[in-house]
Amino acid sequence: MRLLPARGGTRARTVTRLFAGHLARGLAMIWAVTTVSFVIIRNIPGNPVLGQYETLIQRGMAPDEAQRMTAALYGFMPTGSLWDQYTGYITALLHGDLGQSLSTPGTEVTTLIGAAAQWTVLPVLAGTLLSFLLGVTLGVYAGIKRSGRLGDVLSISGSLLHGVPQYVTGLLMMAIFATLWPIFPAGGPVDVEFVPGFNAGYLASLVHHATLPVLTYALASYGGWVLAMKSSVATVLGDDFILAAELRGMSRGLLFRYVARNAILPLFTILALSLGMLFGGAIFIERIFNYPGLGLLLVNSIGTRDYALMGGTFLVTTIAIIVANIAADLLYAVIDPRVRTGGAA
Amino acid sequence: MTIDLKGYGDDASTATLARAPGVRVRDLTVVYRTPLGELPALGGVSLTIEPGTITGIVGESGSGKSTLALSLLNAVQPPGRIASGSVEIDGLGDVVGLAGEELRRARGRHLGYVFQAAQNSLNPLKTVGKQVLDLGRSHGVADPRALLREARALLERMGLDGGRVLDSHQHQLSGGMRQRVGIMLALVLNAHLVILDEPTTALDMITQSTILRIVREVHQERGLTTLMVTHDIGVAAEVTDHLAVMYGGRVVEHGPTMRVLGAPSHPYTQGLIRAIPRLSGDPSEARALPGRPPTLGTLPVGGCVFRERCPERMAVCETVDPPRVTHGERTVACHAVEQAHDRAETAGYGPHRLDTANHRTGREELT
Numbered sequence: 001m002r003l004l005p006a007r008g009g010t011r012a013r014t015v016t017r018l019f020a021g022h023l024a025r026g027l028a029m030i031w032a033v034t035t036v037s038f039v040i041i042r043n044i045p046g047n048p049v050l051g052q053y054e055t056l057i058q059r060g061m062a063p064d065e066a067q068r069m070t071a072a073l074y075g076f077m078p079t080g081s082l083w084d085q086y087t088g089y090i091t092a093l094l095h096g097d098l099g100q101s102l103s104t105p106g107t108e109v110t111t112l113i114g115a116a117a118q119w120t121v122l123p124v125l126a127g128t129l130l131s132f133l134l135g136v137t138l139g140v141y142a143g144i145k146r147s148g149r150l151g152d153v154l155s156i157s158g159s160l161l162h163g164v165p166q167y168v169t170g171l172l173m174m175a176i177f178a179t180l181w182p183i184f185p186a187g188g189p190v191d192v193e194f195v196p197g198f199n200a201g202y203l204a205s206l207v208h209h210a211t212l213p214v215l216t217y218a219l220a221s222y223g224g225w226v227l228a229m230k231s232s233v234a235t236v237l238g239d240d241f242i243l244a245a246e247l248r249g250m251s252r253g254l255l256f257r258y259v260a261r262n263a264i265l266p267l268f269t270i271l272a273l274s275l276g277m278l279f280g281g282a283i284f285i286e287r288i289f290n291y292p293g294l295g296l297l298l299v300n301s302i303g304t305r306d307y308a309l310m311g312g313t314f315l316v317t318t319i320a321i322i323v324a325n326i327a328a329d330l331l332y333a334v335i336d337p338r339v340r341t342g343g344a345a
Numbered sequence: 346m347t348i349d350l351k352g353y354g355d356d357a358s359t360a361t362l363a364r365a366p367g368v369r370v371r372d373l374t375v376v377y378r379t380p381l382g383e384l385p386a387l388g389g390v391s392l393t394i395e396p397g398t399i400t401g402i403v404g405e406s407g408s409g410k411s412t413l414a415l416s417l418l419n420a421v422q423p424p425g426r427i428a429s430g431s432v433e434i435d436g437l438g439d440v441v442g443l444a445g446e447e448l449r450r451a452r453g454r455h456l457g458y459v460f461q462a463a464q465n466s467l468n469p470l471k472t473v474g475k476q477v478l479d480l481g482r483s484h485g486v487a488d489p490r491a492l493l494r495e496a497r498a499l500l501e502r503m504g505l506d507g508g509r510v511l512d513s514h515q516h517q518l519s520g521g522m523r524q525r526v527g528i529m530l531a532l533v534l535n536a537h538l539v540i541l542d543e544p545t546t547a548l549d550m551i552t553q554s555t556i557l558r559i560v561r562e563v564h565q566e567r568g569l570t571t572l573m574v575t576h577d578i579g580v581a582a583e584v585t586d587h588l589a590v591m592y593g594g595r596v597v598e599h600g601p602t603m604r605v606l607g608a609p610s611h612p613y614t615q616g617l618i619r620a621i622p623r624l625s626g627d628p629s630e631a632r633a634l635p636g637r638p639p640t641l642g643t644l645p646v647g648g649c650v651f652r653e654r655c656p657e658r659m660a661v662c663e664t665v666d667p668p669r670v671t672h673g674e675r676t677v678a679c680h681a682v683e684q685a686h687d688r689a690e691t692a693g694y695g696p697h698r699l700d701t702a703n704h705r706t707g708r709e710e711l712t
Contacts, residue, residue, distance in 0.1 A: 241515075244466035245476075247420055248530060249453030251483035258468050265470075337514045338469060 018333055022326040033318040034093070034311075038086055041310050048102050048305045089311070098315070099308035103301065109312035112297060117316075119189050120293030123210050124282060125275070127217025132271055134218070135225020140260055142226060143233025154226060162223030167284035170216045174288060177212060184212045187290035213289045217282065221274065228270065232263040265336055269328045276324025365570040366435035366455075366538050368394040368417065373430035373441075375412050375421055375594075377641060384641040386412045386425060388594045388650070391669060394587070396435065399564055399571040401581035401602065403617075404591035405638040410574045413591070414540050417572065418456050419443055434538060454484050457531030457539040459524070461546050466527050467515040473526055474511035477533060484534055492533065499529040503559050521552035525559065532567065539564075541573045545580055557584050578617060582606055590614045593639050593650030600675035610677045612655050649680065657681035 049070060056066035092099060098109035135158075142154035161169075178186040185191070189209055194202040236242065236259050245255055283295035290296075294313060301309035333339045375387040387409045394400050402410045415421050417432055419440045431439045437451055452458070460466040468476055474493060481492040497507035503525040510518065510526060518526065524544060531539055541560065545553040561584055564571045575581050581588055581602065588602040590611065598611040609615045613634075622631040636654035644650060652662040659680055667678045672686065 240460065240464040241466055241468050243420075243422070244458075244460055244464070244527075245468065245479075247418055247452055247458040248480055249449045249451070249483055249534075250479065251449070254479050254483055261470055262468070336470065338516050 015330060015333055019326070019330060022329060026322045026326055029322050030315075030318055034090070034315060035086070037314040037318075038089060038311060039082075041307055041314075042082060042085070044302075044305060046305045048307075093315075098312040101301075101306055101309045103304035103306040103309065109308050112309060113294065113312055113316055116292060116294045116297040119291050120282065120286070120295065123213045123291070123293075124217055124277075126210070127214045128221060128271075128274055130214065131218040131220075131222040132225055132267075135222045136229045136264060136267065139226045139229020140233055140263070142230040143237065143263070144259075146230065146234060151230075155230060158223040158226030158230070160223065161219060162227060164220075165284075166216065166220040166282070167288065169219050170213075170285050170288040173212050173216050173219075185209050187288075189291055209289075213282075213285055213291055216285050216289075220285075225267070228267055229263065232266055233259060236263045265332075268331055268335065272324050272328030272331060273321070276321040364537065365397040365568050366437070367396040368392075368435075368538065368570065368572075369431075369433040370394075370413075370416075371431045371433070373413070373416055373432060374428045375409075375416060375425055376428045378424035378426075379641065381642060383428070385428075385644065386594050386641060387416070388644075389430065390591075390594070390596050392589055392596050392599060394570060394572065396570055397568065398587050399561070399573065399585045400587040400589060401585035402572065402574045402589045402591060403576065403578055403581050405576065407638055407640055408591040409594040410576075410591050411542055412594075414458075414542050414572065414574045416441075417538070417540055418452055418458060419448055420452070420458075450484065453480060453536065454534045455536055455538065457534075457536035459527045459531045459539065459541040459544050461543040465515060465523075466530075467523070469515050472512055472514055473518075477511065477530070480530065480534065486534070496529055496533045499532055500525065502563070503528065504555070519552075520548050521555065524548065524552075524556055528556075528559065528563065532563065537568070538570045539572070541571070543574055543576070545575070545577070553580070554583075560584055578606065578621065590617070593644055595650055595678065596669075596676075597651065597679065598675070598677050604675060610675065610682045611651075611679050612657050612681065613651050616654070616656075651679075655681075659684075 053066050053070045056069055057063060061069065089099075098113075101107045101109055101112055104112065138154050139158075142151045142158070145151040146155070174186065177184045185208060189206070190196075190202065191205040191209070194205050196202055239262070242255070242259060245258055250258070282293070283299055285291070286293045286295040287299065294316070297309070298313045300306075301313060370390055370392040373387055373390045374385055376383040376385050390409070390413060392413075402413060404410045412421060412425065416427060417434070417440065419427065419432070421427055427441050431441050433439050434455070437443070437455055440448070440451065440456075443451055467473065471479070474496070477493060477496045478489050481489050486492050493511065497511060500507035500510050505522060505525055510522065515523065528539075528541075528544075544560065545556050548556065557580065560571065560573070563569070573581070573585060585602045587600065588605045589596045589599040590605065590613065591597065592613050598605060598609065598614050605614060606618060609618055616634040619632050620634055622628040634654060639645065639650065639653075645653065647666070648664050649655070649662040649667050652658050655662065657679075661680050665680070667680045667683065669676050669678045670683055670686070677683075
């Protein structure tokens with residue numbers, strides 16, 4: 001993986017070394033999370049496999065046959081010890097096999113997750129980027145004009161929006177724009193009468209349905225960006241090098257860029273992390289807008305005690321967050337020269 | 346004394362400035378807004394700096410020396426502001442009247458400012474070279490490559506590997522190297538009035554002496570007017586040819602460094618000198634000034650600011666702010682010195698009798 005043109009080789013070498021260390025730690029972390037979630041999932045009260053097995057016996061099936069039948073249906077033996085189940089699970093995982101869904105027999109977990117992911121990733125990505133751009137831009141002004149009225153208005157609106165929970169924002173959006181003024185549809189990802197594909201009607205329907213969820217994501221995180229950027233700008237404005245540049249007669253445009261570039265650094269880490277959360281699914285918002293994304297999938301899999309699906313969803317979320325963490329660290333090494341060369345000389 | 350300016354595509358105004366400018370500060374008052382109202386950090390400072398001199402500004406913390414230095418760039422930071430007075434700089438006029446683009450262009454091109462070494466005066470995300478180019482862009486330099494060459498030559502003149510430093514980020518440079526980069530950035534646009542604010546504070550002794558030598562040499566070679574703020578009288582004695590002593594937001598004494606330090610007139614300067622332990626002789630002879638320097642809030646209103654700590658305190662000191670009186674090259678603001686001088690004049694002894702005040706305090710003559 002080549003992130004940057006090597007200048008004297010040091011930059012590329014440092015990034016490679018950083019990457020190797022992160023990769024090892026990331027894999028260890030994924031294994032730990034997988035193990036812990038496996039144990040937790042298996043200890044949730046209510047066992048669907050056992051339930052199926054008992055139903056079959058009650059219908060008069062012989063225990064042997066019932067066991068074979070259940071195993072065929074779910075793809076694994078319900079009788080093994082927890083340890084056997086664990087080793088079997090990990091072995092399958094290493095082969096890229098997440099198993100079959102219990103609640104939708106015969107369907108691969110990967111298929112279900114893949115189908116749900118598109119309904120989560122794109123809207124959350126759009127919402128996050130929208131709120132990041134808006135929040136950072138307004139945050140710069142709130143930071144520079146923090147003693148003026150505009151700064152106050154921005155800060156207060158940021159704090160308010162930051163304090164409102166996502167599901168309240170979602171319900172309000174729904175109440176206002178789908179019920180009071182029915183401008184947008186109340187739920188679902190797309191109108192059924194359109195043929196999926198690259199045609200104007202289908203795409204327009206997609207965007208129409210996605211507007212409220214995306215706006216909800218954006219509004220829910222916008223306040224955090226404004227506040228974070230404002231305090232970061234205020235810190236950088238107090239730094240000596242800004243006064244120094246001003247006293248050297250630096251132009252206003254360049255001075256603004258010095259402030260903005262230094263202030264936005266810490267926010268990139270938060271951005272990378274929140275992009276990792278994309279795959280976690282937005283449980284509340286997807287429920288409110290009846291969006292068949294990862295969040296809804298997770299909720300349903302817990303409801304039906306679908307072990308394989310639960311495990312799969314957790315795994316995808318874990319990997320996404322760990323990858324985002326690594327990406328954030330590497331990104332930092334690329335954009336901040338101090339990290340690249342390892343601190344003060 | 347004229348330095349080559351060609352090749353930068355300078356505007357015509359620079360040509361008139363291509364020699365050391367003189368500075369005339371007149372009745373400069375700077376106030377800081379506090380919960381107690383506006384308090385004066387500088388109370389009517391007047392100071393004339395001759396072209397081509399290195400002037401030291403010494404004083405205790407809070408005496409207003411950094412505020413004075415910033416005033417020369419009309420850069421007093423809020424909540425402070427210049428309330429009245431003027432700062433005339435040859436070729437620029439009154440900088441107190443400058444604002445906006447005019448002021449910005451004066452900074453950097455005509456007025457160079459060097460920060461304390463411990464302060465991070467560089468953008469941590471950009472190499473030194475890129476920051477030189479940013480500066481060039483801000484000031485409309487026509488030939489950026491010539492500017493980089495000049496930056497490199499300056500760095501090499503100061504004993505650094507110019508190419509390497511230009512390619513470095515701030516965190517890759519030591520304190521002494523950063524300070525030389527700071528001096529380079531103050532000079533690279535060919536400013537001829539250079540203001541250094543505590544340039545050697547927080548540096549080790551050897552680096553300190555290197556920086557001071559560089560300041561002196563560059564001052565001569567480029568024909569500058571240099572102003573150096575320091576709390577270290579030893580540093581001032583080593584580098585400067587003129588010295589202004591500040592106390593409580595006023596310049597209480599100003600004159601040639603050797604004469605001010607050798608035969609201090611103002612009781613405050615005398616006290617400062619007496620407080621320095623001697624290398625030869627009994628260190629216990631060093632005597633600290635009694636009392637403490639005033640802060641913005643405790644500054645006495647009316648009368649002499651130094652009277653609370655002054656051994657020569659008289660009735661008139663309580664009510665009348667001592668006027669600056671100039672005799673030859675020296676300027677002092679003290680009622681006692683004034684009266685001693687008047688007595689000497691009427692007795693027909695001449696100005697050297699000024700020193701009687703010092704003999705009375707039993708201070709050893711340094712000259």
